[in-house]
Amino acid sequence: MEKTDTNKLIQSMRNKRAALEEAGVNCYANDFKAADTAAKCLHDVDGAIEKGTNFSLAGRVVALRSFGKAAFARLRDYTGEIQVYIKKDRITQDQFLVFKKLDVGDFIGIRGRLFRTKTNEPTIEVDFLELLTKALRPLPEKWHGLRDKEMRHRKRYLDLIMNADVREVFRTRARVLGYIRAFLNERGFMEVETPMMHSLVSGANARPFVTHHNALNIDLYLRIAPELFLKRLVVGGFDRVFELNRNFRNEGISRKHNPEFTMLEFYMAYATYEDLMALTEDMLSGLVRQVHGKYEIRYMGQAIDFTPPFERLPYEEGLKKYARVPDRAFHELPAAVNAALEREVPAQDVATVLLRDMKGPQDTARFEKDPAALVGLANDIAKGLDALGQRTHALGVLHTVFEAYVEDKLQNPTFVVDYPVWVSPLARRKESDPALVDRFEFFIAGSEIANAFSELNDPDDQRERFKAQAMAKSGGDEEAMDFDEDYIEALEYGMPPTAGEGIGIDRLLMLLTDNENIREVILFPLLRPVG
């Protein structure tokens, strides 16, 4: 920044460094070895005082109250903070020069013994002081800290220095990742890493980022999901695999969306989505108890109870309960279209569903002005369909209602089970009702946290589903999947019955840390570059 040279505060700190260097002080010394930490010093204060234990520790000066010939400072390291007391007659003249030039923000190494001040605060009386790094910029103000959200995210290091609650969020994040890895490892899952750069877009419905490989002269997509690779590993005999890493989706940025986000995906052979519900209950209730010490958390002032078992809500029940969708609409396409329109779903969205299987780009906008034509279209399409086809389409239409009316009602942990096959191109059909799939989505506080299903392992059915996706893509649906021929081939070699699940880690962290913006749980969220 061009202000560097003009800012008086920075100039003052640079002057101090110059004066110290003049006196032969190394302002970037790296020879100090700290045998102790702040936490260790505070572990048994009275014992240490009694024994006169010598401590050595290093850290950043985060507060300084100077009297001229003595001072109290707060020293912070990765374990915590401790007060230190520096006075002139306990240190050498060279060390006193360092002391005189000390700023908040500097790193120092000290040695000394513990005592208690007259207000009983455990404090180290310094008998050795060494400057380890001279800071050249002033830290934000000590009362209010750093509040400006933009600067907090752009300069996360300052945020972390100034805001203890932010430090705690990211420590929690690390604990959560550790817990999940341990949980899955204990149950025989193997952590794997599959490609981040894909030549086909698949595994989810989203627009991808495109990049280019020069030597091969091909475009590649940053992965939107690792799903198909993980299932190839199940074909290969790794019956229990998981991947805990980033996905990239070229969509809008919002309170709940960062272009790169962390996803847990795991696959378990010889299991069904029912088994995964039990596993998810174990994992998440245990996680909440580990992080919070109990099953209940508060999110945005609201109590959320993770005591297992979690509620199970069949998809169609949800539509009946929260949107009063009539029975007919689940079986008759025109009734479904009417139900959606009556619930103020935009005609264009309904049209997009109805026209998905038509080849080429479709004009859906025209229905916005003429919703009645949509009912006519539904009648025409219905005539060409058998009962199953009509129910399949009807549930596809009603999904628009589900998203608008049901999802935000699901505050306590809820498994929504038995999704429409229409919106589940990779899931196994329900044997008792082929318009549905063996799938659940898991909602908390109106947010989708997990998505799981018994995997589709019939290669011919999978081929037909890919065809529908390819058709949608040709119709202009930029979020539709590519046809992955190799994956079909893998399924033809045989994939054992398998269930798989994805859990959005960032959203889970939002819940666990009571944050309503995803940026608060991602260390360096994507921001537009400055200037």
Add this chain to the structure above:
RNA sequence: GGGCCCAUAGCUCAGCUGGUAGAGCAGCGGCCUUUUAAGCCGUUGGUCGAAGGUUCGAAUCCUUCUGGGCUCACCA
């Protein structure tokens, strides 16, 4: 992408229906060897996000731009 809002000292913020910039903290100088937002005295510090416009005069009103926040849409 649409709508609403925000940008003033290193940080946190005042600044009225237009009259030419303020506080606290931080900094600097002085006093001070047990403070906890240490204290007391003195003091420096600004292209008011950027560029245009209106006006005798703009931090203030208007336009555009840049960055951000909230929100709606898409998604996880």
